[in-house]
Each structure stands twice: as structure tokens, then as C-alpha cells.
Amino acid sequence: MNDRTTSGSDPLDVVLGGGLPRNAIIVVMGAPGDGKTIFAQQWVFANATPERPALYLSTVSEPLEKILRYGQMLSFFDPAAVGRSVWYEDLGGTLRDHGLPGVLKRVRDLILVKQPAMIVIDSFKAMHPYAGRSGAFRAFLHDLAGMLSAYPATSMWVGEYLEDEIQRSPEFAVADAIIALKSVHAAERTSRALQVHKLRGGGFLAGTHSYRLSEDGLTVYPRLADPADARDYDLRGERVPSGIHALDDMLENGYWSGSSTLLAGPTGIGKTLMGLHFVSYAVGQGDAAIIATMQEDPSQLERTASQFGWSVKSDHLKVMYRSPVDLNVDQWVYELLDMIETTGASRVLLDSLADLQAAAPDEMRFREYLYSLLHRSSRQGTSLMMTYELPELFGVSKLSDVAASHMADNVVLLQYRGLTGLMSRTLTVLKTRAANHRSGVREFQITDDGIMLVPAQSMNDFGAGQGTPQV
Structure with missing residues (x-):
């Protein structure tokens, strides 16, 4: 499908009804340790090419050096792609020194120079405290979303959001897709569950879907809930x-x-x-x-x-x-x-x-x-x-x-x-x-x-x- 891009996981693409929407804004939410950064890098390395590169922007949640160090432990991480089809940039200094206006200008400059097909901002939520006056973050969000919508790139915003923030945080209103990663505790067992809360312009598999994290990234197991199928099929009559x-x-x-x-x-x-x-x-x-x-x-x-x-x-x-x-x-x-x-x-x-x-x-x-x-x-x-x-x-x-x-x-x-x-x-x-x-x-x-x-x-x-x- 030319309006979709692979998530980097074939089973997850099934959950998403064909993959992530192209030229859209995608919010990936979850608590620390739920695999958000792994998911983002898995998506980046599965799609980036020198002709259609990816731009990975860190903020003040995790140092860029740490993201790169742990990223190199993943099987899909390609060091030869870094600086050719995958570009990493630390926005932390810009955010501290020049606030959200500085970030907006820096992102615009990077887009003009790198011309990326994919943009990751990790962590997006970490920029909230730098808004200053009331309403400043909404103004920043409006300008950023407008700029990204005008440019042919798919954006992934990663953040440590809780479920109830979907109704309160303005970034969820402008998002075209919302994907939640979470840990589920039952007695002595802990499992991981992925859920798609929103996906504009396409259907997706509802409910929670189990996933596991490994050096190969996210391995997703779509919810196995076959609907009743009244179609005839051959039964061996013996x-x-x-x-x-x-x-x-x-x-x-x-x-x-x-x-x-x-x-x-x-x-x-x-x-x-x-x-x-x-x-x-x-x-x-x-x-x-x-x-x-x-x-x-x-x-x-x-x-x-x-x-x-x-x-x-x-x-x-x-x-x-x-x-x-x-x-x-x-x-x-x-x-x-x-x-x-x-x-x-x-x-x-x-x-x-x-x-x-x-x-x-x-x-x-x-x-x-x-x-x-x-x-x-x-x-x-x-x-x-x-x-x-x-x-x-x-x-x-x-x-x-x-x-x-x-x-x-x-x-x-x-x-x-x-x-x-x-x-x-x-x-x-x-x-x-x-x-x-x-x-x-x-x-x-x-x-x-x-x-x-x-x-x-x-x-x-x-x-x-x-x-x-x-x-």
C-alpha cells in the first residue's frame, strides 16, 4: 500500500491494518522501559534509505549517546546507515538555551538540509516544562504540526504518557495515530500489551496485543480472536x-x-x-x-x-x-x-x-x-x-x-x-x-x-x- 509504511514488524503491520500511515503524525506512548525507543528505531531502520532518510531527534529525556549505545545492541541497528540514511541530532542544548521557539527553528533547518521522509522526536513529552507561559506549548504544537503537515514526512512523537493524558494533552488531538505500549501485571506474572487507540484513514485490530522485547526489537502477537466464519470448507469425510x-x-x-x-x-x-x-x-x-x-x-x-x-x-x-x-x-x-x-x-x-x-x-x-x-x-x-x-x-x-x-x-x-x-x-x-x-x-x-x-x-x-x- 503506497499510503502506508511498515512498522518494522510484519505482525504489527497486521494489527495496524497494513502499517503506519505515511505523512502522518504518530504518537507512541508508554511508561519507561516499555520499548518506545526500540519501536521508534525499529521503524526507522526498516524504512530509511539515503534517498528517503530518517531524522532521529532526542530532547532531554535520554542523552543521545545513550540512545545510540543501546541501539547498537539491537540486531537491526546498522552502523553503516548512521550518517547516510539515519541522522541523529540532540535537541537538548537547543531546548535548554532557546526554549520551544529554538526547537521549532532547529527542526525547520534540519528538514531543509536533510529532507527526511521520517522524523522521530524522543521524548516529545519532555518538552512540556519548557513552555513557560500558559498556552505556549499549544502555540508551539500548532506551528510544529503545521510545518510537518506541509512537508512530506511521517513523524513519530515518543513520550512517557499515561492513559488519561490522551484526553488532556493537546498532542493527542493533532495525532493521526496513537499507539500505547504498556506492562500488565497479574499475580506474579508481568506481560506486555500493545493497543492502537487511534488510526485515521484506516481500520486496525482492536483490543490489546501481546508483545515481547528482545535484541530483534518488538515481536508482536496479534490478538487471536477469530470471528465466526460461515463459509464452507472441505472436511475430510473419513x-x-x-x-x-x-x-x-x-x-x-x-x-x-x-x-x-x-x-x-x-x-x-x-x-x-x-x-x-x-x-x-x-x-x-x-x-x-x-x-x-x-x-x-x-x-x-x-x-x-x-x-x-x-x-x-x-x-x-x-x-x-x-x-x-x-x-x-x-x-x-x-x-x-x-x-x-x-x-x-x-x-x-x-x-x-x-x-x-x-x-x-x-x-x-x-x-x-x-x-x-x-x-x-x-x-x-x-x-x-x-x-x-x-x-x-x-x-x-x-x-x-x-x-x-x-x-x-x-x-x-x-x-x-x-x-x-x-x-x-x-x-x-x-x-x-x-x-x-x-x-x-x-x-x-x-x-x-x-x-x-x-x-x-x-x-x-x-x-x-x-x-x-x-x-
Whole structure:
């Protein structure tokens, strides 16, 4: 698009509806340490050329030497571009000695000499105290905005603004775009969120979008909230075995390819083992599969799998292990979707959904992640199995508080049952969308061949209160 310029980040360009508006005034706001200067330099180095250079102006917030020193630690910083396509200038001395009129004159002179296509003023807010008399800053802002509007350049004003200043500070009224960077604290976790408050002349993705800072700059993860899509898409009209012998015995013709299955049960019941059955079947058929785990690392999974003649080190199987301690859910979902696309995986095991829920910033965001993941997997024909740990060992009354069981195509409940001091495991198929299954509670055992059903017998001694739970 010729009326847009890249932000330096393809995912952020998606949030912005195609990039930053050209020949506009953009305000980037946020607290110290939120990445405003990194964002500004990322934008500059992604676009500047000797024919269309960038002019980076520091004021009195941070010394220019400090901006340059830390900028050189970033992977996109090109020392050869400095003085050729990226020009740095310190306005601090001019501001102290000659105030805002001096700054206005200096900026005008630099524009005439350098003829930049991009101008950054960092920090713009730091110039407020130099206004002096009442109304002087508004007069300065009017003259500066008029000068920049008459010259074909895109301006980025960086400042340590708070959210409530959007309504009070005059620079927000003249801005064509407002982008907020902020840190979000929830319990012991701290995450970063980007939000577009204003973007004249174009649409953008609303809401907050997670981002991370690194030597590569801002890595943005657009909010994953797929809208309902009523368009038809091809579904592979075939039923395939789950790969779990005990479960297949209760299904008439297997599950639909591309369906999602929720395995819910208490600790130690066999959820991960069932998941290994599920992906190992795909590997045995020569198909690609993925284990996305936050419960067990690859070494622990290999030890468990080897007991049943499987291996997680197969070329057809990818293990995406992430610790739930400092998990960025947005980043995790995008990495998983990218892995599904690049490998063409037919099956994915997500172990466990409870860890993903705990890492999500709020319940609504978790629902969005889950819906989008299931929706995209279905459209790609990828079968998804999710494990979910329940706190109750006996007498489960409900599965989850986040409607995971409603979204899943198939729901399987695993429970413990106590008989005169001997505890056994039971399996119940609660739901199979667009398919039939055998109802009832069946006992299963973990054998050398994996999970197997115990021959059907009377369930009259199944404990009181252990009926069918609320889905």
C-alpha cells in the first residue's frame, strides 16, 4: 500500500491494518522501559534509505549517546546507515538555551538540509516544562504540526504518557495515530500489551496485543480472536481410529478427521498416556504429529513412551515443550500454529489445557485462544487432543469453568473408582459430535500394550455420587 509504511514488524503491520500511515503524525506512548525507543528505531531502520532518510531527534529525556549505545545492541541497528540514511541530532542544548521557539527553528533547518521522509522526536513529552507561559506549548504544537503537515514526512512523537493524558494533552488531538505500549501485571506474572487507540484513514485490530522485547526489537502477537466464519470448507469425510484401544472399543467407527477431543480426569489417571497413544498412531501411519506439552519435558516423555515401544524422537513427531512458569500464551499459540503449518501435522496433543488456562491473562482471553485454535485446526484437517486435569478424584460433577467441553467435538471423562480398598480406573465417552458411541462407564487398565478395557461387567457397585458430570 503506497499510503502506508511498515512498522518494522510484519505482525504489527497486521494489527495496524497494513502499517503506519505515511505523512502522518504518530504518537507512541508508554511508561519507561516499555520499548518506545526500540519501536521508534525499529521503524526507522526498516524504512530509511539515503534517498528517503530518517531524522532521529532526542530532547532531554535520554542523552543521545545513550540512545545510540543501546541501539547498537539491537540486531537491526546498522552502523553503516548512521550518517547516510539515519541522522541523529540532540535537541537538548537547543531546548535548554532557546526554549520551544529554538526547537521549532532547529527542526525547520534540519528538514531543509536533510529532507527526511521520517522524523522521530524522543521524548516529545519532555518538552512540556519548557513552555513557560500558559498556552505556549499549544502555540508551539500548532506551528510544529503545521510545518510537518506541509512537508512530506511521517513523524513519530515518543513520550512517557499515561492513559488519561490522551484526553488532556493537546498532542493527542493533532495525532493521526496513537499507539500505547504498556506492562500488565497479574499475580506474579508481568506481560506486555500493545493497543492502537487511534488510526485515521484506516481500520486496525482492536483490543490489546501481546508483545515481547528482545535484541530483534518488538515481536508482536496479534490478538487471536477469530470471528465466526460461515463459509464452507472441505472436511475430510473419513473416520479414523483414535489410536487408543480402550476408546476405539467404545466408538463405532472412530472420530472424524480434524475433530477436537477433550480428555478430562484427575492426576495419574492416564491422560498423557492416552495422548501418546493418539500421536503414536499417526506416526505409525507415516503422518506428522506434534506434542505441545507443559507437563513433561522430552526426556520424561521418552521414558514413558519407551515403556510401550514408542519413541518421541521420531522424525515424524515434533515436541514443543514450554515451561508453564513464564509462558506467554499469545507467543505459544502462534508458535504452535506455525509448527502445524510447516509440518503438516495430522494430529496434535496439547498437554495440558489447565496450564494454558493458568497462563492466560483472563478467562475471556483464554476462550478466544481456545476457540481460534480449534477453529483453525479444524479448517486445516488437524485432529487435536487436549488433556485437562480435574481436582476431584471421585464423583466428578463438572469438567471445566471455561466451556472447553462445549467447544470440543468429543469429550472423554476418566475417573477413579474405589472397591473395598482396591482402586480402579474408568472411562466414559460423554460426547461425540456427529457420531455415535457406546454409553456407560467402563473400567480400563494400563498394560504393556497400553490402555485396554476390562471386560464389561455390572457397574452397580460404582460409588454413589459418581454419575455423569455436568459438561
